[in-house]
Amino acid sequence: MSTGGKGCTRKEKCERSSEPRRFASDIKQCVRLSVHPNNISVSQFSVTLVLEAHNVPELSAGVNCTFEDLTEMNGLVEGNRIKCFSPAEKEMPRIIVDKGDHQIVQLYLKSKETGLAFANTSFVFYNCSVHKSCLSCVSSPYQCHWCKYRHDCTHDPRTCSFQEGRVKKAEGCPQLLPADRILVPVDVVKPITLRAKNLPQPQSGQRGYECLLTIQGSEHRVPALRFNSSSVQCQNTSYFYDGMEMSSLPVVLTVIWNGDFTIDNPANNKVHLYKCDAQRGSCGLCLKADPLFGCVWCKGDNRCTLKQHCPHPENQWLEHNGINSKCTHPRITQDGNKVVKNSSSSV
Structure with missing residues (x-):
């Protein structure tokens, strides 16, 4: 050459x-x-x-x-x-x-x-600035740092507001920890407590925490309380979803602070809203519901519901693996020309 x-x-x-x-x-x-x-x-x-x-x-x-x-x-x-x-x-x-x-x-x-x-x-x-979350930022193969009080990814950590606000490794990112299935019955006022780590304490002029639940396309913002860097709680609120076609509905849960700063949720934790009576029109179907739902067959009202919503004495409801766990009400079903009589069934 x-x-x-x-x-x-x-x-x-x-x-x-x-x-x-x-x-x-x-x-x-x-x-x-x-x-x-x-x-x-x-x-x-x-x-x-x-x-x-x-x-x-x-x-x-x-x-x-x-x-x-x-x-x-x-x-x-x-x-x-x-x-x-x-x-x-x-x-x-x-x-x-x-x-x-x-x-x-x-x-x-x-x-x-x-x-x-x-x-x-x-x-x-x-270009570090294309990363909009801490975990994405610090996972970059390039020299990207997360400023957790600015909620910003930068190549220059000196621009971060505080020394302790500079994050370079995933272990230091604010994030929700994996949670067991979060079950919330509809129309029941209940707080949701979440485990986390490295949750920032809002500084002067910054807004606090909120939980954002997207239910059937609609966003619901709920005030949240940061107990410490490792725990946050969505405050007492009730939730609802339309229709009786689904007995439970997984809902995306996002924890935010300062208006729009999202806390990473690497485990993709969701809230599972549920209705005891949806798709459970019989005693047998009711008692087959996940025991964690706490559903009972309320004999007086002839419906599947939560214990606290059954106005009758305890011996008037049936529950999974309880003292009363045997459905005794007969039910007639039509199957073509064949008539079947269901008397007692044990679950």
């Missing part, structure tokens, strides 16, 4: 091929290029980059550094090292990432002698 005419050719047709490293006849003689650092944030400008070039001819005529067709600047040659600068601020908008958290561009060395690029290497511009 010759800087006088980059390309594949016979040696005798290569200009100045007799000079050192002007012609390569073996793959080991090809020009290799590396750069340090090999990635920077899109919000860093005019950063000094050091390129190491191997198997290059003498570069006294000088070189330029070119980021694809975006920007070109003079390179400072020091032996086989070349110092370049990353793009200035006015040139960066053309390469700001619009998809994903990084963009790969080719960094070329261009000979001033010929005006041709003779070596290139990959260079990465990354």
